[in-house]
Amino acid sequence: MSFKTVGLIFKKELSDLFRDKKTVLVGILIPLLLLPIMFYFMSAGIEKTAKKENFNIAIEDKGKSSLDKFLKEKDDLNIKTIEFDEAEDKVKNGEIAVVITIPDNFEENIKNGVQTNIDVIYDDSSQTSSMVFSKVNQYIGEFSQNVVKTTLTNRGIDPSVLLPVNINKKTIVEEDDGVSKMIMSMIIPLFIVLYCVTGPLPAATDLGAGEKERGTLEPLLTTKASRLSILYGKVFAITVLGIITAIAAIAGLVISFKISPGVFGGGVENFDIGISPLAILIIFTFTVLTSMAFGALELAISIYARSFKEAQTYTTPLTILAFVPTFLMYTVDGKNIDNIYFHIPIANVMSILKEVTLGVINIQHILVVLGWMIAYIVISVAIARYMFNKENVIFRT
Template sequence: MNMKAIMIVFKKELTDLLRDKKTVIVGILIPLIIFPIMFGLIGRSVEGNIKKTSENLKIAIQSQDKSQLAVFLKSQKNITVVDSNDIKKDVQEGKIYVGLIIPQNIEESIKDEKSAEIKIIYDDTSQNSNMACNIIKSLIEEYSKEIVKSRLMSKGIDYSILTPINIKEEIAAKDEGGFGKFMLSLLLPLMLIIYGMTGPMAAATDLGAGEKERGTLEPLLTTQAGRMSLLFGKLLSITVMGFMGTVSSIIGLMIGVKAGGSVFGGDMPLLLSPITVIMIGIFVLLIIMVFGALELSISIYARSFKEAQTYLSPLTIIGMAGAYGTYMIDVKNVSTILFNVPLANVSLIIKEFIIGIYNPLHIGMTFGWNLVYIFLAVLFARYMFSKEEVIFRA
């Protein structure tokens, strides 16, 4: 294996990949653009719905008596009371968000210090209706507390008797941005693993099955560079393209989070320290190297570009399974055994880095296992690259 030959092949393959508009668009530009568009649309849509619902809460009230509750609700500045002949139908059709049916004897029940039952009609398939229902319920609870307060005061009882214990919250986190880091610990490992796996896929497919289709693989094998030099040159170029694709995906994700507004917590991209970014980058690079070698092996085996894409599709499911398997795990109470599980260990270590945990045992285990995976993946790629029946499979 000749290091000079490897670097020549690496530069040649990387130059060819960067010249290929399709590879650059699919691997780098699309991830960079798609997240800002997706998160921006989702964020603005959610914020628009929240604003639309909370600022103009359309409800219908059915009350035979002029109850004080109805008067209280009508007095709220963001509530619009709409006349309705069929509350249930109007809720289903979206003409109103919520309907209230207030019993005829509610004022007598309150006066006699009895309980009264109010029916709320809403559509559980409508986001606006669900949101409106929660707002109305909180307003009714507020009104109910005022009734309780007046009852106690009329009996000369201090209202504070209902709250013997007051809760004072204090956040134990060492620094600010706890919620943002929590959201990052959910999103970032998932995205990094998926794009660490899919990032090198386009390049691997092009440098294996793509070269077979174009008829450029055979001439390459006749050069002075040995097969192992060709293999490692291709692997290096695939790793670089995969890393570039992953970085562009994360940049797009961060821009998308910003574009999404307060729904996604716009301050999240500022929460990671340089050392955290570097540590995360190292482990993402390991994932890219593992999958880059596997994808090149599969691509070399395939007869055509289309066949390679078919073979590589199951890898996406494997990557998603590893990422989603740790999605809701709290790393502050995680078992060390999980750091022996492929992909799960990288997801967990990234979660630890995000919240500021640097456990030497976990780092060593994850790093060591991924070196083993890289070694095995490269051995597999070497085996595939050395088989004549695979290289010239048509």
């Protein structure tokens, strides 16, 4: 094998891939542009749902209670007047989010310290209605606390007796930063692994089965370049495309963070994406290794396939199998990962990326997963080499 020949094959395959507009569109532009657009509209939908105009509530209060007055003073509630015999229908069709019925003896019961029931109608199948109910429930709880405090104060009792233990919160990071890092530790590893799996796929399919269909693989094999040089040139070209696709996806994600922070942080406006240079280096290293492992394996499958369509059929189960451990690790706490996960394919990469995103640099974990990744690459390249050296596979049509 000649490194010079490998470099020539690599340049040739890479230029062929980027000459194809579909590669640029699918591999780079779609993740780079689609993600910000998608998250922008998601954020717009969340903001629209949270607008006061959608927080429609109706209050039936014949006794002119203090609770009625309390709720009407809240700026984020939109009080509507309706016919109360149609209350359930109006909630069902979404015209009203929540209907509250306050009994006539409400004030009398409050003054006498008697527990009072109020009826609240809402639709738990509606996101807006559930959100408004949660807000109303919060305000009613606040009103109840005020009543209790007033009652105790009038009786000469310190209201603090109701809360004998008070918690002074102290986080190791700023509260918003903590939320940001938690969200990032879930989303960034997920996108990196998904695009490391799917990013090399179009190139692998094209440089294997695609070339067999076009009849361009046989002339390449008749050149002075050894099969091993051709194989490595193709693997490196596929790996580069996978890396670029993953970087484009993360770039699109970062743009989404900046444009629509609320959709990620649950109201955190200043979404911090601060990751240390060392963490970025580790993330990039495992992105390269994951892309190479899957790129070589997908190329092996593509070479085995008779046609482009058959290659797509064969690689589909591979991507599905890769998604299982990826989503398995999605909600796992990056600072409390069991050691077994560092030995499970793909789950181990997700584990390292989660730790690193949260700022945890565990050398032992990194070395363990690095060893596994090297083993995966050796196995994948060996399979691809085996396929590439078998005449009945190469000329299989």
